[in-house]
Amino acid sequence: MEAVTATDVGRTYGETVALSGVSLAVSEGEVFALVGPNGAGKTTLVRALTGTTDSEGQVELFGVPPRQVPRERIGLLPQDFGPPDRLTPRELVDYYGGLYDDSLPTGEVLDLVGVADSADSYYENLSGGQQRRTCVATALVNDPDLLVLDEPTTGVDPAGRRRLWSVLEERAAAGTTILLTTHDMAEAERLADRVGFLAGGELVSVDTPARLIARHGGESLLHVEGAIPDGLARDLPFPATVTDGRLTVRDVSPADIADVTAVLEAGDVAYDSLTWREPDLEDVYLELTGQTLSEGGVSG
Amino acid sequence: MTRTGRLLAASRAGWHSFLRRRTAVFFTFFFPAIIVVIFGLLVGTEAAGGGLFAEPPGWYVAGYLAVVVLFTPLSRVGSEVARHRTGSQFEKLATTPLRRWEWLLAQTAVNVVVIGLASLLLVALLVGGTGAQLDWSLELLLVVPFVVTGVVLFCGVGALLGSLADSQDGVIAASNGLAVPLLFLSEAFVTREMLPGWLPVELSPLTYFSRGVRLVTVEEGVEGTLVPTVWPLPDVLAHLAVLGLFAVGCFVVAARTLPRTD
Numbered sequence: 001m002e003a004v005t006a007t008d009v010g011r012t013y014g015e016t017v018a019l020s021g022v023s024l025a026v027s028e029g030e031v032f033a034l035v036g037p038n039g040a041g042k043t044t045l046v047r048a049l050t051g052t053t054d055s056e057g058q059v060e061l062f063g064v065p066p067r068q069v070p071r072e073r074i075g076l077l078p079q080d081f082g083p084p085d086r087l088t089p090r091e092l093v094d095y096y097g098g099l100y101d102d103s104l105p106t107g108e109v110l111d112l113v114g115v116a117d118s119a120d121s122y123y124e125n126l127s128g129g130q131q132r133r134t135c136v137a138t139a140l141v142n143d144p145d146l147l148v149l150d151e152p153t154t155g156v157d158p159a160g161r162r163r164l165w166s167v168l169e170e171r172a173a174a175g176t177t178i179l180l181t182t183h184d185m186a187e188a189e190r191l192a193d194r195v196g197f198l199a200g201g202e203l204v205s206v207d208t209p210a211r212l213i214a215r216h217g218g219e220s221l222l223h224v225e226g227a228i229p230d231g232l233a234r235d236l237p238f239p240a241t242v243t244d245g246r247l248t249v250r251d252v253s254p255a256d257i258a259d260v261t262a263v264l265e266a267g268d269v270a271y272d273s274l275t276w277r278e279p280d281l282e283d284v285y286l287e288l289t290g291q292t293l294s295e296g297g298v299s300g
Numbered sequence: 301m302t303r304t305g306r307l308l309a310a311s312r313a314g315w316h317s318f319l320r321r322r323t324a325v326f327f328t329f330f331f332p333a334i335i336v337v338i339f340g341l342l343v344g345t346e347a348a349g350g351g352l353f354a355e356p357p358g359w360y361v362a363g364y365l366a367v368v369v370l371f372t373p374l375s376r377v378g379s380e381v382a383r384h385r386t387g388s389q390f391e392k393l394a395t396t397p398l399r400r401w402e403w404l405l406a407q408t409a410v411n412v413v414v415i416g417l418a419s420l421l422l423v424a425l426l427v428g429g430t431g432a433q434l435d436w437s438l439e440l441l442l443v444v445p446f447v448v449t450g451v452v453l454f455c456g457v458g459a460l461l462g463s464l465a466d467s468q469d470g471v472i473a474a475s476n477g478l479a480v481p482l483l484f485l486s487e488a489f490v491t492r493e494m495l496p497g498w499l500p501v502e503l504s505p506l507t508y509f510s511r512g513v514r515l516v517t518v519e520e521g522v523e524g525t526l527v528p529t530v531w532p533l534p535d536v537l538a539h540l541a542v543l544g545l546f547a548v549g550c551f552v553v554a555a556r557t558l559p560r561t562d
Contacts, residue, residue, distance in 0.1 A: 052391045053561045076395040082387030084313060086320035091313065098309025099396040101302060122320070138392070148395075 001063070003028045003146050003177035004049055009057035011044050011201075018044040019055065019201045026194075028062075028145075031168070031178040033188035035281075036198035037289050042181040043079045045198065046150045049179065050076055061146060072100050075144035079151050079181070081135050085124035089115045089134040092123060097141040104143050113137045114163045128155035136164060140171070147171060149180040153187060165191060185281040195281065197288045204288050209281055216287045217279030222249040222260060226271030235263050252276070306398050310406035314380075318410060324376070328414060332368045332422040339489075340364070340430035355491065357432035362513035363488035364426060365443070366506055368418045369450035370479050373411045374458040378471035380407060381462025381558065390559045401555035408455040408551075415451050416444075434517050439533075442516045445540060449547045450509045456550030463557040482506050487514075505546035512539030 004026040011019040019041045026032040034042045047053035051066025061069040083092050089110055097103035110116045113133040118126055123134060132155050139147060147168075153161045161184075168191055172178055182188050188195050189209045196206040205212060224247040232247065233240040237259060240249040249260055257276060264271060319325060340357065384390050393403060426432040434440065458475065465471045484490050485499065486506035501507045515536050 047391070047561070050395055051561075052394050071395055071397045074395045076392055078388035078391045080388050081392055083389065083392075084317040084383075086317050087313060091316060095309050095313040096392075096396065098312075099306050099393075099398045101305070101397075142396075 001028050002026065002060075003030070003062060004032075004179060005058075005060045006045075006049060007058040009045070009048050009055050009059060011041075011048055011053060011055045017201050019048065022048075022057070022198075022201075022203045024196055024203060024206060026177060026179055028177050029172070029175045030193045031172045031180070031191050033192035033195045034179070034181040034198055035183070035185065035188050035195060035285060040198040040289070041201040042198055043150055044201075046079070046148060046179070046181060050074065050148055052076075052078075072102070072142050073145040075139040075142055075147045077135055077139040077149045077152055081138075083123060083135065083138065086122050088120045088122060089126070089130075089137065090119040092134060093137050093141050096138040100142040102143075103141050106141070109137045109141050110134075112140065112167050114160055129157050129160050132156050133160060133164065136167075140167070144176065146177045146179070149178070151181055151183065153182065153184060161187070185285055189281045197285070199289045205284075212284045213279050213281060215284075217281075217283040218287070219251040220253065220276065220278040222252045222257060223247070223273075223275045223277075224249070224260070224264070224271045225273045225275075226269070228264075228269060228271065229267070232263070232267055232269060235267065236260060247271075302397075303402065306402055307406050307409070310398060310403055311409045314407050314410040315413070318376070318414065328372055328376075329418055329421055331371065332364065332418050333425055335364060335367050336422060336425045336429060340426060340432075356518075357426070357430045358434055358518045359514065360489065361423065361426055361432055361434065361517045362510045363483075364422050365419055365447065365513055366450075366483060366486070366488040366510055368415055368422060369447055369509065370454055370483060370506060371475070372415050372418065373408075373451050373454040374461065374475040374479055375472055376411060376414075377404075377407055377455045377458030378462040378465070378475055379468050381459050382465065382468035382471045385462070385559055386468070391561075394560045400558040400560065401551075404455065404459055404551065404555045404558065407459075408452055411455050412448055412451050416447060419443075419447055439516055442536060442540075443513055446509055446513050446516075446543065449540065449543050450506075453505055453543065453547035453550050456547065456552075456554040459554035460550070460557055463554070463559060486510055505543055505550075508539040508543040508546070512536050512543065515539070 002025045004024070007023050009019055009022040022045060034045060036042055044053065048055035049059055049061070049066065051059070059066055062073065087095065090106055093106045093109050097106060107116065110119050113136050115130050115133050115137065118130055123131060126134065132153065136149065136152050139149060153164055156164060165187065168178055180191070192209060194206060194208055195212060197204050205216070207215070227245045228242050228247040230242045233242050236249060238249050238252050238256065240247060252260065254276060257274070261274070340360070427434060457478070461474045461478070462471050465474050482504055483506070485495065485501060486504040487501060487510040488506060492501065495501060515532060
């Protein structure tokens with residue numbers, strides 16, 4: 001059975017089209033990641049799917065409209081969630097847990113997300129990462145069937161992020177459906193069974209990370225830095241180019257690297273470094289969203 | 301559990317949130333105190349004399365109580381709604397079993413306790429500091445339902461302002477813009493005789509608060525008082541009923557107006 005189905009979902013704010021014709025289905029127990037640049041419509045789609053905004057089209061959670069689904073089945077973390085800031089993580093989890101007939105023990109949830117040591121400090125005095133982990137705890141506390149997390153690890157340090165990933169993997173293994181948005185491609189690649197790319201309010205591609213990478217990620221690349229002569233590229237059994245003494249070999253597997261170094265040694269060519277890189281979800285992101293490294297603040 | 305549990309959880313969170321805002325706590329109780337000091341002690345009253353404060357001190361007890369019942373819920377609940385909107389808390393709550401009216405009821409319960417305590421402080425200051433004479437009878441307890449109903453009413457109005465204003469600053473400005481005229485046009489401090497005859501003071505719910513509280517607080521036969529000498533229970537209940545109707549109406553409209561979506 002599908003946990004989430006969206007058919008031709010749209011949302012406009014005045015003249016601005018935030019979502020247009022988005023259709024997707026998330027199966028029960030699946031982890032689905034929504035990625036896309038800022039303003040792509042991820043948060044609007046999360047709101048449409050949870051019934052916290054009015055939208056066009058049809059949305060169903062577990063076969064019924066979002067506002068009719070039993071609320072104990074959903075756990076939501078809004079993107080810019082800011083709970084009462086003079087409560088402690090323990091009180092916050094108690095509060096949100098107290099809204100349900102059944103909830104997980106507060107201590108257990110705080111321990112899961114790694115804020116047990118700060119459980120009695122005011123929320124406003126926690127670091128950004130601890131605050132975000134506390135917010136995640138409020139979404140977990142009712143042990144929902146569908147967990148909807150809008151950028152759950154934003155501001156969380158690497159160790160905390162990995163801890164949250166482990167928590168989500170455990171939830172998923174226990175059968176919880178997880179729908180999350182993220183800007184962290186490593187997070188999407190590690191957690192998600194399928195990834196949906198949103199750009200300009202439209203869902204431009206949905207598939208498993210591996211298939212997306214195979215389809216849109218491009219070739220693996222081997223870079224050799226040094227004073228590489230231009231003619232060397234012709235001697236290689238792979239497509240290659242030399243630019244300013246830098247050799248770039250495309251579509252090589254790790255096992256092929258030895259063939260390349262053999263050619264370099266046969267030609268008595270010295271090199272400073274050798275870097276092999278396979279395409280990942282970030283390449284898919286750049287390809288599908290039409291962004292480059294120099295625009296949109298993707299990096300550098 | 302279920303509804304009671306949800307209400308308790310939300311009330312507990314609201315209570316702790318309030319108590320830990322020291323400035324808010326201080327001024328919630330300082331406000332009625334300073335009002336009494338300024339108007340009750342510094343300005344004083346001149347019974348049967350001219351001017352604004354021409355009634356006996358006890359006459360103004362209803363007015364002072366109106367100040368705390370009016371201002372505190374308006375600004376507190378309005379600000380709380382604004383804070384909830386800023387922090388996407390309503391978005392989160394919309395996916396929990398807590399209904400919007402339950403959230404507002406929990407906030408109202410917190411305000412009833414806070415304003416109840418502030419009212420006690422105010423009455424103590426009035427009696428001890430200004431020499432106000434109250435009708436110390438069992439019927440004086442009827443002030444309690446007036447205060448509670450007034451708090452429900454203005455928590456509702458505050459929630460409405462919080463839902464309609466686009467910022468916390470806007471809520472405060474709107475609260476003051478609404479509260480000050482209400483206070484002076486609802487027989488809280490200004491007698492009906494001092495206002496133009498055409499002014500429909502009966503449209504203000506605070507008028508029924510002022511009239512009802514005055515009926516049960518002012519001692520009979522005090523010189524210069526405008527209240528009747530026979531304690532009129534039906535009149536008191538009539539004022540309470542009208543105030544209650546306003547309160548229920550505002551509460552329902554406010555609960556329905558609270559944000560559920562973005």
